[in-house]
Amino acid sequence: MTANGSDVSVIPHAAASSAHLEVEDVVSGYGQIMAIKGITLRVDTGEIVALIGANGAGKSTTLRTVSGLLRPRSGRITFEGQKLDSVAPHKIVARGISHVPEGRAIFSQLSVRENLEMGAFQRKDKGGIAEDMERVAVIFPRLRERMKQDGGTLSGGEQQMLAIGRALMARPRLLLLDEPSMGLSPVLVETIFNTIIDINRAGTTILLVEQNASMALQIASRGYVLESGTIAMEATAAELRASDRVRKTYLGES
């Protein structure tokens, strides 16, 4: 496996600023309803950062705003030092951010191979695309067997693998993951999280949204707790795991 992305993200930008992604005081939402009300967060190069919180706290809205599906009402988003707000989503992909949306959102009527090809939509390097296709098949051997099947025929776990694999096809330097554990058995969650660690080690920075806070805080270096559209806590993952408030509310301990 090649650590694509990493050569770009780790070296040149680290000198300018250690922050990969910076979200500053961003307000965003749907129509009149602002699901996030001024949040500030930072993801440094090479990190895994977890964003945890209850249903409706604004986690997905945050990711959708970063990837351009939602336009921030106010605030600033910068990636590798460049402004990102009000850039169209397909151009944000070109800048090096891939977003695996909630519920996987694979194209059910496209074959697995076509799904992966769409992930590489903006790339012209046929050789590189074939290489990455192979790399995804190595990471997720079950996808290799199903290349010609329609996406809709895959199981939930396979769909999650496809969604992540598809996002990797763009060679992102920052990967946004929305609830990768959703609806999966504990064994599959384990597999997916191990893969996330591998992807991160290969050089991709990760911003991870999870309701499964305990899993997320095991693999993240830092975390943010989102409550009703604002950042309630911000700390290292270890600190968050140790905090009473997080343990009671998000880790289900008494």
Place this chain on the structure above:
Amino acid sequence: MEQWIQLTIDGITLGGVYACIALGYTLVYGVLRMINFAHGELFMMGAFAGVYTLQGFQDHTSLNEDLPSLTITAAIFMGIVVAVVLAVLMERIAYRPLRHAPRLAPLISAIGVSIFLRNVMLRYTNARREVYPDVFPDGSIEIGDVSVSYIKLFLIGMSILFMVGLYLFIQRTKTGTAIRAVAEDRDTAALMGIDVDRTIVLTFVAGAALAGATGVCYGMYVGNAAAGMGFIPGIKAFTAAVLGGIGSVPGAMLGGYFLGLSEAYTTKLFGAQYKDVVAFVLLVAVLIFRPWGFLGKREDRRA
């Protein structure tokens, strides 16, 4: 027996035309969930582009006699160009500004575009038909007692060719795959790096190219072009698209042939005056009993 074979051939001829137009409805519906009621006018404008091209050759050269394959190709090419340009303009001017409006708004806008184009051509032609120069070789082939004119064979062949071309474009090319991706989930397509607006325009272009090219071939078949000629085939093709399952590419083809054959047999069984009735009886029946059509998807996953 010969008569039934003849009717079947007529049905396939007309069915191919319906199918080619129906594909444009179904493709645009796929990506926008909108019926482009001006689509039949693209077919009409294509027929005009073709007739004026051939008349131009007629007036200034002798190529229509010397090299009809060239002039016919040029006419089809012009039909495609005109329809595509108009489709890009109508998407940009009449539909895109209404992308986030209630679903009825673009529909009304489409009807407006349709009326506009029809009246522009009525005015331009003074409501007269433009006659296609006689470029296509007369004659027919005889199989037993059944005779099929060359022009009919040409129309059958071309419509199949156009459909196969479109099918390969949608299924095998990267742009075609992107169109299918946008049709299924626009937001996720954008997250793949697909320029959704551009893909929607390309969908219009693909449907328009097919309608324009078919318009020329159909014009040659009937021998003229007229401002009103897009209306009935447009509505029939819309019916065909709904029969097959709106949004489904194979459905549009199947629906087109089904409708063409139904009409042909109706002519024989009940008389020609019922030809148009059958199309709309079928439409109503499908809408009542199987609204998703022969091959369409049963549920609409988009809220």
